[in-house]
Amino acid sequence: MTKKNEPMDPLTPVLRPVRAGNGFEEALEQILQVVRLGLVAGGERLPAERELADRLRISRVTLREVLKVLQDQGLLESRRGRYGGTFVRHRPGTPVGGAxxxxxxxxxxxxxxxxxxxxxxxxxxxxxxxxxxxxxxxxxxxxxxxxxxxxxxxxxxxxxxxxxxxxxxxxxxxxxxxxxxxxxxxxxxxxxxxxxxxxxxxxxxxxxxxxxxxxxxxxxxxxxxxxxxxxxxxxxxxxxxxxxx
The missing domain is CATH 1.20.120.530 (GntR ligand-binding domain-like)
Structure with a gap:
């Protein structure tokens, strides 16, 4: 369900079927763009694995490999339980004059x-x-x-x-x-x-x-x-x- 006054589906411009031969790499690129563009805000959940796999037209095995890479990089985190799923981790800003x-x-x-x-x-x-x-x-x-x-x-x-x-x-x-x-x-x-x-x-x-x-x-x-x-x-x-x- 989208928030009031937001486009119907903010992921549509980025998520698209990947080409045969580079499924893992192209899926990784697209989900990275979702994270880097803030299309799913820090602390919010990505779409369910079934939906992501269908939209990218890759297997859920390949998708899980992609998500694991991004979890290892500290960009995503997996939570179990009724309200679990794959969540985008907060990205701290970089203030000018520090870091x-x-x-x-x-x-x-x-x-x-x-x-x-x-x-x-x-x-x-x-x-x-x-x-x-x-x-x-x-x-x-x-x-x-x-x-x-x-x-x-x-x-x-x-x-x-x-x-x-x-x-x-x-x-x-x-x-x-x-x-x-x-x-x-x-x-x-x-x-x-x-x-x-x-x-x-x-x-x-x-x-x-x-x-x-x-x-x-x-x-x-x-x-x-x-x-x-x-x-x-x-x-x-x-x-x-x-x-x-």
Missing amino acids: EEELRRRVAGVDIEDVLRFREVLEAGAAGLCAADGLTGERAGRLRSALAATHDAPLVEYRRLDTLFHLTLAELSGSATLTAQYAAVRATVNDLLDCIPLLVRNLEHSQRQHTALAEAVLDQDADAAREIAREHCGGTAALLRGFLA
């Missing part, structure tokens, strides 16, 4: 400029496609619900719901490839964002941009939607460069 070793580990080897450019291309492309196609009915409702969730979000939940808003827009573009690529790059962006503080003024500005972006998409103004998406990505890029460059 420098963890910050360096996350940023090391990441070409920040490349990641930010690719994210902007995908965001602008998704926004333009959605606006050109025209979102009506259930699809328009999903975008409005994802937007409303970001406005109602407490500070500790904001980043997760912000991610869901952008993933929803990517999925509504109708391109499965774009959606998969966006999920991957957004996971990296979230790792970078975890290294900097949440700034209330920036979040308020982001909220206004989210609203303008959704309105442009729903008004079928593709040029405006692309431009707002680029501007929005530029703000995030400026913060990351300032803190991490």
Whole structure:
């Protein structure tokens, strides 16, 4: 059962049938993205094994191997009993000015400029496609619900719901490839964002941009939607460069 004002199924943009031959590796990649994107929040339970295996189209034996790896890495934990299952472990944030070793580990080897450019291309492309196609009915409702969730979000939940808003827009573009690529790059962006503080003024500005972006998409103004998406990505890029460059 989904929470009020959240997209119907936040895992849909990430979980998809894996290709034959690399079932274990691709399933591991997708469940890692679910965790890194915060699509299942810390302390919450993943879908049941049967459902996950069906959605990924892998055996439950393979799925259990994947879950065991992620448990060994400290990302998931298994609980027994009536209310048991596989749960996402809480990920402590990294405050600026402390835990420098963890910050360096996350940023090391990441070409920040490349990641930010690719994210902007995908965001602008998704926004333009959605606006050109025209979102009506259930699809328009999903975008409005994802937007409303970001406005109602407490500070500790904001980043997760912000991610869901952008993933929803990517999925509504109708391109499965774009959606998969966006999920991957957004996971990296979230790792970078975890290294900097949440700034209330920036979040308020982001909220206004989210609203303008959704309105442009729903008004079928593709040029405006692309431009707002680029501007929005530029703000995030400026913060990351300032803190991490």
